[in-house]
Amino acid sequence: MLEAQIQHDQTKNIAPTLRTQVAIIGGGFGGIAMAIRLLQQSNHDFIILEKANELGGTWRENRYPGAACDVQSHMYSLSFAPKTDWSKRYAEAPEIFEYIQQVAREYNLQQYCRFNSEVYSAKYNENTCEWQLQLNDNITLSAQYVIFASGPLHVPQIPKILGIEKFKGKIFHSSQWNHEYDLKDKNVASIGTGGSAIQYIPEIATQTKQLYVFQRTAAWVIPRDERSYLNLEKTLFKKFDWYRKIHRARLYWSNESRVIPIVKPITMKYAQKLAEMYIKYQVKDADLAQKLIPNYIMGCKRILISNKYFPTFNRPNVELVTDTIQEVTENSIITKDGKSREIDCLIYGTGFITDPRIYLKSFACFGEHGQELKQVWQDGAESYYGICTKGFPNFFQLLGPNTVLAHNSVIFMIEAQVDYILQMMQLVSKSKSQAIAVKDDIQNQYNDHIQQMLDGTVWQSGCVSWYQQDGGKNFALWPTYTWKYWLATRKINAADFRLLNKINTSHAA
Secondary structure, eight states: OHHHHHHHHHHTTSOOEEEEEEEEEOOSHHHHHHHHHHHHTTOOOEEEEESSSSSOTHHHHOOOTTOBOSSOTTTSSOTTSOOSOOSBSSOBHHHHHHHHHHHHHHTTGGGGEEETOOEEEEEEETTTTEEEEEETTSOEEEEEEEEEOOOSSOSBOOOOOTTGGGOOSEEEEGGGOOTTSOOTTOEEEEEOOSTTHHHHHHHHHTTOSEEEEEOSSOOOEEOOOOOBOOHHHHHHHHHOHHHHHHHHHHHHHHHHTTHHHHHSGGGHHHHHHHHHHHHHHHOSOHHHHHHTSOSSOTTSSOOEEOSSTGGGGGSTTEEEEOSOEEEEOSSEEEETTSOEEEOSEEEEOOOBOOOHHHHTTTOEEEOGGGOBHHHHTTTOOOOBTTTBOTTOTTEEESSOTTOBOSSSOHHHHHHHHHHHHHHHHHHHHHTTOSEEEEOHHHHHHHHHHHHHHHTTSGGGSSOOOTTBOTTSOBOSBOOSOHHHHHHHHSSOOGGGEEEEEGGGEEEEO
């Protein structure tokens, strides 16, 4: 039906225009969750706009060797679309990607998708209370609601290195892994020691002739339970749903207990001592082990999990390089100490751009009075429960500011946010309005409270992390237990919002 409308417009030699009630930007976990919950409410008037040619989000992009999730499989899945036959406690990327595809097939989401559709701009019309989305194929999409579900981890962080344009070898980012390039018998440099790097480094170390791991900042890495699920357990999960739910609940509450050392950093020192012992036990060379021990409080940056990372440095073909990179030549990397190391390949394990003021650079979003989202967030991204932003009616975000987690599953947060969005849409419908926007003072009070809660946490203990913007403000993380977020968003408070009608009239809820 959508394609027929496009063809009809094209025969008239006019720019094609589509119309839908709900435009969902992004086909990862967030976009899929939103789509399914709409279907469960018998709402079929939505479109999923996906810039790639298939669903999957970060699990479509990140297919590097060893890619896996650091949240338990039964927690890193949708509660209303459970998978009973996870192969292991912590699933690897291919299994998670296949789960997403399976869920999409089960709910027949393909018919609601427009693939290879990137949104260049979104503009709110105050007279009609609708959004106009300009797509990359010169199509305009008109929608009452916009769900921004692109996620915070999709724009690769590429460091600026002097002379990089001279390098004649192979270069790629972990999220854009070149699987056709054979690393066997190659001299490889890996830059970065974040979540992706600590997973692929042990995998490629067995293939390369020489692997140089360039570390700017050491990471706290703790062991993980790699245990596979027994066939008996899978059978029980499938036959007795209560058994699966109990298992999931146990995982949830064990994860929630991790908040205690986050909000009370003094208790983190005990876990940190154990982590130091773990490093010294795994790495045979005492001096090398010391270089791998971070100089900041555990938890200030993301805590990583791996059983393979530290033993990799016992290999004779792996060298940890802590000297700063000075420049890159045609075939080597030169560090500040003057040492030159010949390389055939350079891999960026440098993560993603997480500051929305930067990763939204190709997406112009204009709300009321022509204000642009990046400009509104110039001094830091803020919203109301990470879902709605003042001045941007009917524009909802999943995993927005201060709703990412460092201790539990973000899928839990996504589900709470989706349900909250549905409540806002229902409020608009019941009030016979066309749009809804959070009141300015409500959002301001909320964000002041969030920043107060972040004070004194381990994340504000002095290190610089991707959780923070310039100046140290934490714009990314939820500062306490996730059950508190669920309670706060379980029922909408109508008094927190403005309800809007066409021709720019409004009345308080």
